Amino acid sequence: xxxxxxxxxxxxxxxxxxxxxxxxxxxxxxxxxxxxxxxxxxxxxxxxxxxxxxxxxxxxxxxxxxxxxxxxxxxxxxxxxxxxxxxxxxxxxxxxxxxxxxxxxxxxxxxxxxxxxxxxxxxxxxxxxxxxxxxxxxxxxxxxxxxxxxxxxxxxxxxxxxxxxxxxxxxxxxxxxxxxxxxxxxxxxxxxxxxxxxxxxxxxxxxxxxxxxxxxxxxxxxxxxxxxxxxxxxxxxxxxxxxxxxxxxxxxxxxxxxxxxxxxxxxxxxxxxxxxxx
Numbered sequence: 001x002x003x004x005x006x007x008x009x010x011x012x013x014x015x016x017x018x019x020x021x022x023x024x025x026x027x028x029x030x031x032x033x034x035x036x037x038x039x040x041x042x043x044x045x046x047x048x049x050x051x052x053x054x055x056x057x058x059x060x061x062x063x064x065x066x067x068x069x070x071x072x073x074x075x076x077x078x079x080x081x082x083x084x085x086x087x088x089x090x091x092x093x094x095x096x097x098x099x100x101x102x103x104x105x106x107x108x109x110x111x112x113x114x115x116x117x118x119x120x121x122x123x124x125x126x127x128x129x130x131x132x133x134x135x136x137x138x139x140x141x142x143x144x145x146x147x148x149x150x151x152x153x154x155x156x157x158x159x160x161x162x163x164x165x166x167x168x169x170x171x172x173x174x175x176x177x178x179x180x181x182x183x184x185x186x187x188x189x190x191x192x193x194x195x196x197x198x199x200x201x202x203x204x205x206x207x208x209x210x211x212x213x214x215x216x217x218x219x220x221x222x223x224x225x226x227x228x229x230x231x232x233x234x235x236x237x238x239x240x241x242x243x244x245x246x247x248x249x250x251x252x253x254x255x256x257x258x259x260x261x262x263x264x265x266x267x268x269x270x271x272x273x274x275x276x277x278x
Contacts, residue, residue, distance in 0.1 A: 103248025
């Protein structure tokens with residue numbers, strides 16, 4: 001049996017098992033299974049060794065709060081080093097990568113959102129924002145980072161400049177300054193608006209959303225967030241984060257199995273798993 005799974009603390013909320021196991025079934029990969037594997041933050045190294053040596057796992061996805069903590073225990077690739085986080089590990093060669101970037105950029109493409117040359121506003125300065133800024137800058141976008149604490153955003157950009165050479169074309173601005181720069185895309189990389197606080201939005205009241213804006217909200221529970229509702233009310237277009245979750249998982253699926261992932265199957269399974277939790 002080829003066993004993979006997801007580590008984090010906790011992991012009971014994860015819909016990844018539903019997505020991956022549906023994909024295995026669709027492709028007839030009856031010798032593959034995806035399981036929940038909770039690992040406490042204080043025993044990350046030991047937990048990885050147990051899963052690899054005793055549990056028979058050939059790889060794992062990594063979710064919060066362990067994405068940074070696993071870095072010393074694997075061989076992170078260039079992308080993972082630049083972002084400072086690993087979300088996919090292959091025990092067969094000890095490698096670690098970050099498929100969040102792939103999932104995000106691939107989902108933008110799937111929704112026909114053009115990135116090269118676009119002016120993009122990124123909300124947040126945490127791990128998800130680092131992945132977004134990295135992917136957007138590599139794809140040729142002009143990126144404006146807006147964060148409640150500007151210093152944190154500036155530190156993030158300095159880290160990316162040192163680790164990945166990403167500095168040109170990326171700026172830190174206040175929200176009203178960023179709006180004046182006429183972005184065509186806003187990406188929410190914060191957790192504001194996530195269930196159960198579904199009435200919250202990262203957008204500051206009193207500042208109108210640019211007319212016709214495309215809003216990409218990485219939050220996927222609820223499937224339609226308050227920010228997405230605001231975008232549509234302003235005549236814009238709103239895209240939720242489920243596609244990114246699925247496509248980052250699809251990239252891990254392909255890494256482990258060598259097979260192209262059935263993305264639509266994973267999307268359907270993910271949507272059904274979310275609905276079952278409501």
